[in-house]
Amino acid sequence: MVALPDENDHSCTSRIDQFRQDKRICKLLLPCPDGAPPYLTPFLLNACFPSETHQHLVFGLSMADCCIVPVYGTTEILPKNDDITPTSKRQMRKLERKRAIDEKKPTKEADHKKKPTGYEFKGRPLESHFVMPSNYNSMILPTFDMDPEPMTSNAKGITLMTSHGRQSLTPSEFLGVLGGLQTASSCVCMYDESTKNRELAVDRTADFVTECQQWLEHNDYAPATKVWTPVVGGPDLRYREKSIKYALNLGESFGASRFAGLALIGIHRCEEASYLLQYCTSMIPSTTPVAVLATTDLEQVLECMAKGVDVVGSDLPLNLAKSHIALCLDLNMDDKNEIPPPSKRARLEVKSNWTLEMSNLDYSGDTRLLSDSCECYTCQNKHTRAYIQHLVTVKELLGEILLFLHNLNQMLNLFQVFNNALQENRETQFFQLLKDQLQSTKTLH
Numbered sequence: 252m253v254a255l256p257d258e259n260d261h262s263c264t265s266r267i268d269q270f271r272q273d274k275r276i277c278k279l280l281l282p283c284p285d286g287a288p289p290y291l292t293p294f295l296l297n298a299c300f301p302s303e304t305h306q307h308l309v310f311g312l313s314m315a316d317c318c319i320v321p322v323y324g325t326t327e328i329l330p331k332n333d334d335i336t337p338t339s340k341r342q343m344r345k346l347e348r349k350r351a352i353d354e355k356k357p358t359k360e361a362d363h364k365k366k367p368t369g370y371e372f373k374g375r376p377l378e379s380h381f382v383m384p385s386n387y388n389s390m391i392l393p394t395f396d397m398d399p400e401p402m403t404s405n406a407k408g409i410t411l412m413t414s415h416g417r418q419s420l421t422p423s424e425f426l427g428v429l430g431g432l433q434t435a436s437s438c439v440c441m442y443d444e445s446t447k448n449r450e451l452a453v454d455r456t457a458d459f460v461t462e463c464q465q466w467l468e469h470n471d472y473a474p475a476t477k478v479w480t481p482v483v484g485g486p487d488l489r490y491r492e493k494s495i496k497y498a499l500n501l502g503e504s505f506g507a508s509r510f511a512g513l514a515l516i517g518i519h520r521c522e523e524a525s526y527l528l529q530y531c532t533s534m535i536p537s538t539t540p541v542a543v544l545a546t547t548d549l550e551q552v553l554e555c556m557a558k559g560v561d562v563v564g565s566d567l568p569l570n571l572a573k574s575h576i577a578l579c580l581d582l583n584m585d586d587k588n589e590i591p592p593p594s595k596r597a598r599l600e601v602k603s604n605w606t607l608e609m610s611n612l613d614y615s616g617d618t619r620l621l622s623d624s625c626e627c628y629t630c631q632n633k634h635t636r637a638y639i640q641h642l643v644t645v646k647e648l649l650g651e652i653l654l655f656l657h658n659l660n661q662m663l664n665l666f667q668v669f670n671n672a673l674q675e676n677r678e679t680q681f682f683q684l685l686k687d688q689l690q691s692t693k694t695l696h
């Protein structure tokens with residue numbers, strides 16, 4: 252379990268101050284498996300989420316699952332049985348039997364010829380090929396940084412695990428895919444995070460990014476796409492430090508129009524995630540944006556916010572919906588000023604409801620909404636806890652969809668309230684409000 256940001260921890264003050272000064276906006280990176288926002292058609296997306304949420308949301312697409320396509324090479328024509336001249340009676344009988352079988356199964360032979368001869372990465376325009384509205388930010392990732400299989404390199408380039416096994420990409424192929432996607436706002440360059448030889452992995456990552464940078468100098472691949480340079484090194488501080496230095500130097504080579512910032516890879520997988528994040532962010536100049544591609548829980552999301560991370564990856568809205576859990580955060584920053592504080596016990600009871608397990612039979616007669624103050628599609632359309640509990644019990648997909656819409660709205664509200672609090676110098680109050688809710692839950696359960 253990671254530690255929650257402490258209000259007395261001022262080590263990241265300069266980064267947060269810079270964030271405030273530059274009026275930067277902390278954004279949620281939402282993984283979109285198979286190249287589409289979960290459950291959302293463009294119509295539903297625009298209908299459910301008002302335009303002001305666009306600035307807090309980045310759709311993440313993974314090359315490993317949406318840019319891999321089969322290749323159908325020229326089918327090799329095998330010699331037909333007829334071409335073989337039987338030299339004995341035994342061979343003749345064998346050939347006749349084979350012909351009889353072949354005649355019975357003509358379609359099977361045809362299907363066999365259609366099998367792909369291999370797979371390749373291919374970028375197709377985001378707007379026409381994927382369900383990705385153009386008015387939202389999008390980030391192309393090699394993978395979502397959540398897979399247990401790390402990316403490694405071989406003689407051809409960097410390999411990553413796809414739905415069709417391990418496939419490799421060279422820097423020019425990577426940029427070719429990016430060019431094909433056309434309108435992505437930013438991309439994270441490929442990286443090697445092999446655990447066997449971390450030092451070599453750091454060097455190979457830098458080599459790959461350097462080669463990409465050189466290609467970009469001479470070719471105009473995806474001109475609107477900015478590049479996040481990856482920082483690898485696992486839990487080892489020496490390698491992280493080395494990787495950060497490489498990434499910053501490469502950032503300078505890319506130039507301001509191409510450089511998005513530094514992407515810290517695999518932080519959530521390390522045991523000392525909290526310390527590692529603190530260490531890395533303190534080494535990066537406060538003017539350089541930082542992205543953390545994946546987090547495991549709400550505590551890590553808050554921790555990234557407290558450390559001045561610009562883009563925070565989280566699949567909580569989808570994961571919680573699939574687990575039939577509704578997020579119900581109290582984000583009313585003015586509550587404490589207007590209403591006298593309740594007794595400690597009463598406060599714990601209220602705050603313990605930041606998540607609701609909708610599979611719980613207790614909700615079967617509950618006619619309340621998931622959250623009274625929520626403005627999401629689910630709550631605005633008066634879908635009660637009892638209704639959602641019923642949908643979840645009968646395994647109706649609509650239950651997950653309604654929970655996802657609510658959870659995503661809650662997470663976007665969290666980012667919006669944080670960004671507002673930051674501009675009003677009230678981030679300490681924001682973290683205290685959230686800290687109270689998360690810790691009271693731990694106390695009660």
Ligand SMILES: [Zn+2]
Nearest residue numbers: 625627630657
């Ligand atoms: Zn709601």
